[in-house]
Amino acid sequence: MxxxxxxxxxxxxxxxxxxxxxxxxxxxxxxxxxxxxxxxxxxxSAEELFEARVEVIAMSCAACHGTDGRLRTAIPAIAGRPEALLNLQLQSFKQDRVPGATVMPRIARAYSEEELQGLAAYFAALDP
Amino acid sequence: MFNQPISRRESIKRIAGFSAAAAAWSWPSIAIPGQGASGRVVVVGGGFGGATAAKYLKRMAPELAVTLVEPNTRYITCPFTNLYLGGIRSFESLWHSYDELRQRYDVEVIHELATDVDVDGHTVELASGTRLAWDRLILSPGIDIRWNELDGYDEAAAEKAPHAWKPGDQSRLLRQQLAGMKQGGTFVLVAPDNPFRCPPGPYERVSMVAHYLKNHNPSAKVLLLDAKDGFSKQGLFMQGWAEHYGDMIEWVSRSNDGTVIRVDADRLEVETEFGMIHAADVLNVVPPQKAGFIADRAGVTDASGWVPVRPDTFASALVDDVYVIGDATQAAPMPKSGFIASTQGKVAARAIAAELTGRVLLPEPSWANTCYSLIAPEHGISIVGVYEVYNGQLREVPDSGGVSPMGADPLFRQLEAEYARGWYAAITQDVWGTPAS
Structure with missing residues (x-):
């Protein structure tokens, strides 16, 4: 064991x-x-577990947004963007309220509102 | 050191504090208290899975000694080799180095073939005879081809009828054959039954071949002989083929006698299950596959030739202290893709960092995958999957993921083509540190 x-x-x-x-x-x-x-x-603590869970989810984001969400290509960088804006975008993707959105609604639906809010805070706090 | 500002923790605590969200994390978390900070991890295979695992181990636990064993001094990605075949991407743009792992993350990179694993002695043997000791071993060996599983298809046959399913000389050979094909000739692609590396790969390949032929050999035909009755993103591919290539591409399903049972590489002919002989001018055989051989040497494969893993961490289901990631694993419903191999590498790295340091928390895991395919240079499609463990099994998170919509307008397809190129730049930056061009 x-x-x-x-x-x-x-x-x-x-x-x-x-x-x-x-x-x-x-x-x-x-x-x-x-x-x-x-x-x-x-x-x-609950906070530590939540933080760890957000970190694990955020690792997946890097595959399209670059390490720590810093890469700018056709896909936007997300590091250091305003938390409220990131949160609004993520929640809107989840609710399928973004016209013309491609993959993000399919991704955002996999996470809870709290997780998306945690991701917004996580990336907002990183240096751009 | 790795750009993790202190404010992040504060910020997330603040978020967690004001809602019931905090209660959602009533999950057990894994760590070994008091084990000490030392630990040696050897990673075998420097592709999407292994290179990612090495980098993220050092990001999460810089005190660990991490060694990456990879015979090639530069890595050539499978993703986007189809674009090279289609003439819209240079071969050199698919090359990636190990400089970032060495210089920025202090990973020891050894360019040798790993030839054996002693799981009891916790060592890996290299072709030179060197033995590397490990506390945890990560195998990311990719696929090997099952030579002769398809009658007549051996290594010699692959020099005439390339598979080009492991990039390198095979990719160049197929590209040369395609460019040299006679006017009005037939390009035959033989697609295998599941499971195999890159489920949409054969279908993107014929798309890119047709794109090339449309401009350089417009009377040519593309025949896709398939051992399956359906395939990834099928509706989107077939709609795109009709739109861009008319009747140039013909797909023959298993039910319509598409299963190839014999290859004659000298005559460039294949025989199907019910005895039909198809002649090709260029013959591209995607053969049956299995886990890379080092997995066998470590004793982590089962009778299927693939590697069973514990779903929460991708630790081997058969051997302690060995983790296996990427195409070699049985991880359905996850596809065998570079993206998911990289995500698996991150979660496995987190699990090992938790085990060896006792300070990294391993919460409920999550894995994401997005596979883009190009049907034409400005026509991209995608499939998304987000995965979790439920009742001890991997599954897709309900009501998430899925493919691009049918009938979307050309702008949507063009956007997904742009995002496909953005994705390639991002994941190769994330895995190998390649600067975006």
Whole structure:
């Protein structure tokens, strides 16, 4: 058995229930974890987990927008752009409200509103 | 050091703090507390998967010693080789170096062939006899061809009837044959059954071949003999073929006796399942494939010839401490694409950084893929997939992804062609540090 620890949950139950109730169960089922990992007690905050999740999603963005979202081609750079603008664009893609949009609506629909907002904050905070 | 401003963390915490979003992250995260900061990772294969994994390991955990083993001093991408065949892209524009990995990310790059893996001793053996020790091994070996699986198609046959499915001399050979084909000749492409590298690849290839022929050999024909009854982005391709090339391209499905069972490379003929002989002037055989041989040496392949992996991290399902990414893996519904290999490399790098440093968190993973294909230089189409683990299996995130719409206007197609070129510039920057031209 590999020595991998899983931090114990430290998320308030009430908040979890609130999210489940508001968003449905589609993304609240932690079944991805390798069944062979060894559980070691530990604590990690909800904020840290959210930050880590946003970082993992953001890694995929780099394949079209360049490392850290800094490359300008026909596809725009996203690093250092205003957070509110990035968020508006991402939420609009998700809602299919951007006429003529090509791949972004198909991508944005895979993520929650909170994740898209987290991505907007992540890229806005990077140097352009 | 790697341009990660402190304000990012603050910014995301602020976002997370004011909504119920924080509660969405009630996921376990993986790390090894107290394991220490040392660790040696060897990556075999410097393509989309391996080069990405090496770079992102050093971005996430600069203290790790990362060695990349890749025989070629420059990498030639499979994506966009079809554009080279079609005469709209230079061969040299497909070349990428390992300078950024060496100079900016302090990755040790060794240009040798890895010949064997000792999983118990945790070493990789190189052609020179050198042994490299590792704490974690990443294999990104791509594909090998199953020679003779298709009767008559061996390495000698490939010199006359190229596959050009691993870029290099094969790509140049096919390009020369296409340019030298007699007026009114027939270009035959033999497409394999699933699974194979780059599902839309054969169909983009005949598109780019037809683009070339339309301008240089307009009475020529393109015959696509297929061992399948359907293919990636099929409706979009067939609509585009009719629009740009009239009846130049003929697709023969499996049900219409498209499955080729024998190749005669000397006569440039192929025989189908029900005995039809097709003669070619240029014969391009995309043969059956399997995981690159080093995967076999490491014992990570199964009877299928491909590599089963744990879906959350792409650790081998069979051998501890070995991760496998890219075309060699069984990762359906993910395609065997350069884009997804790179994304898999990032997630695997994150998992290894979490294991070896104890400070990097591994949250619920996410992988994205976008494959563009060009039907004509200003006619692009795309397929998107975003993937997650659900009930211990990889799946597409519901209600996301999909292909470009049918019947879109020419501007939409032109935009996707521009984005295809932008994507190539971006991913080659992200993987190898190639400056955008």
């Amino acid at each position: 590999r020595k991998i620890g899983i931090f114990a949950f430290s998320i308030p139950v009430l908040a979890s229930a609130l999210f489940w109730w508001s968003s449905g169960p589609a993304h609240s089922d932690p079944q991805w974890v390798d069944s062979e990992v060894e559980v070691i007690a530990g604590d990690v």
